[in-house]
Amino acid sequence: MSSYRTEVEAADALKQAYQNIRAEIGKVIVGQDEVVKSVLISIFSNGHCLLVGVPGLAKTLLVQTIAQVLDLNFNRVQFTPDLMPSDIIGSEILGEDRHFKFIKGPIFSNIILADEINRTPPKTQAALLEAMQEKAVTAAGVTHKLEQPFFVLATQNPIEQEGTYPLPEAQLDRFMFNVTLGYPSFAEELQVVKNTTSTNKVQLNKIIGAAEIVEFQQLVRNIPVSDNVLEYAVKMVGKTRPQGELATANVKRFLNWGAGPRASQYLVLGAKCHAVISGKYSPDIEDVQAVAKPILRHRIVRSYHAEAEGLSTDQIIEQLF
Template identity: 55%
Template sequence: MTSSSETSSPDANDIALLVRLAEARTQLTLQIAQRIVGQHHVVDDLVTALLAGGHAVLVGVPGLAKTLLVQTVAQALDLTFSRVQFTPDLMPSDITGTELMEEEPGTGKRAFRFAPGPVFGNMVLADEINRAPPKTQAALLQAMQERTVTVAGRTYDLPRPFFVLATQNPVEQEGTYPLPEAQLDRFMFELNIGYPTREEEEQIVRSTTGDTQGKITPVLGGEELLKLQRLVRRLPAPPSLVSYAVALVRSTRPDAPEATARVKKYVSWGAGPRASQYLVLGAKARAAMDGRAMPDIADVKSVAKSVLRHRLVVNFQAEADGIPTESLIELP
């Protein structure tokens, strides 16, 4: 996000792309709705993350279709898809890949060959990511931030676009490990998936106990998605919006002048600068999804809790008083 991109206005080509982006959002939502009942806010946030080029982690108890949602999105996008089932015995090389010793049939000469791991895909599903220990979870850090992987001293580029969409069980469940803060910060959104309503659950039961399943048609390819992502970044962000986003993030830090009394009392440390970037980028994506060429503060507010809820670390006092982290995010 450069200063020039904040002051320029979209040209004719960008206006056409903006129309295409809004159409693609509608088509993608309709495709997802063939398999996923309800969860409209989660779907909107997930599409926002994809258009902004960010990663997302979906949190909820087992059985709420987190994995099915990610698989459905992958089918609606013409991208390569890979899945990693995180387990306690999963090793970092099981994700990134490893070097194998091979012998040439004719000469008998031996040489190492790099065998890419499942992280070498456009969309990577890290299923039940908090079932693996922190060492294995950390294997994704470089991939998520730099879109590269380093193995045996050599660095390999990952395909573009590249997303990590992770599913996570609540940390209170047995056999889970908390994600390292450095890794959590690399997820643009944390999306909480709750139980369906009674009507939605009845619809889910009817649709999943029959002999037909909705057929998903790809809506976007990789190259077009990259163009739409670049368009989102080119949209101008008013100085007042940037100022609001930064002030909101600073209000989550207990030592900052902007911090509220409740934050000072209950938060050990708040969100970093990456949260400000994601608030602005998410607001741009949200505006583009509605066909608007400029985001406003309402767009920032619409993504604020998804951006901030996993970046606040509460103290013992908050846990003792039963204070939910999300309640500490105040949107002026």
């Protein structure tokens, strides 16, 4: 009984921390409520997040603000066409003692902002793969563990813009969430302009640190989930596969490729975290649906028929509900 009470208290603590973090971020970021929610869920679920939107929507500012509020080490890497893998991971240099030593790159931090990640060629993008999956990097045959917690929060411009490269599918799959940012409403933009064209300085408070985040990540994994919710999540992912037995006629017509097992894992983890920050102690089907779009939208590939009929990936995902 005591362990149950402890877990309940821990869940309540996560919910309270989430609310405090949201309030603190709100001092700087106007609107974008669902975006902030998705980023925080990915952090507490030990995942990575991809933010997609045109320039000027405060993607970089959002990541910097989150790093400040969470009291974590933060490094920003500006992805450019001439960026090399060693610029991210680090490299070996010959020291004065004539021995090679490894100089750590910016990836050795708690939060990595991969800014405009799709403006660098795939070879450099792939340098993040091992770090995102294994939480380690290998240089000259030596594996270096990364400090925990570790997140990659990447920003991406729409691929229709000049000078962009599509992200490799293997790397896209390692992002838990693909979050799209839209333009602010008139009232929100009015508030943004008012806040950013004056001399007022916002003082941010640090809410939680690395140790608490790791504890909350473990808590999310320990949250119980019923079999029917598990089955619903796995079936939803199975329905995205045109060659699978669960595929509907619409999926076979509108999709060329579906999501893999990692999507099912992230749906369950995301639903658990969404439930806790919503004041519940176990997820239900609505929690799975709440995180489905940002988890699935970058894991399914539309067919020619979907593009011809103007069907977006989000509309196809809605049909799966």
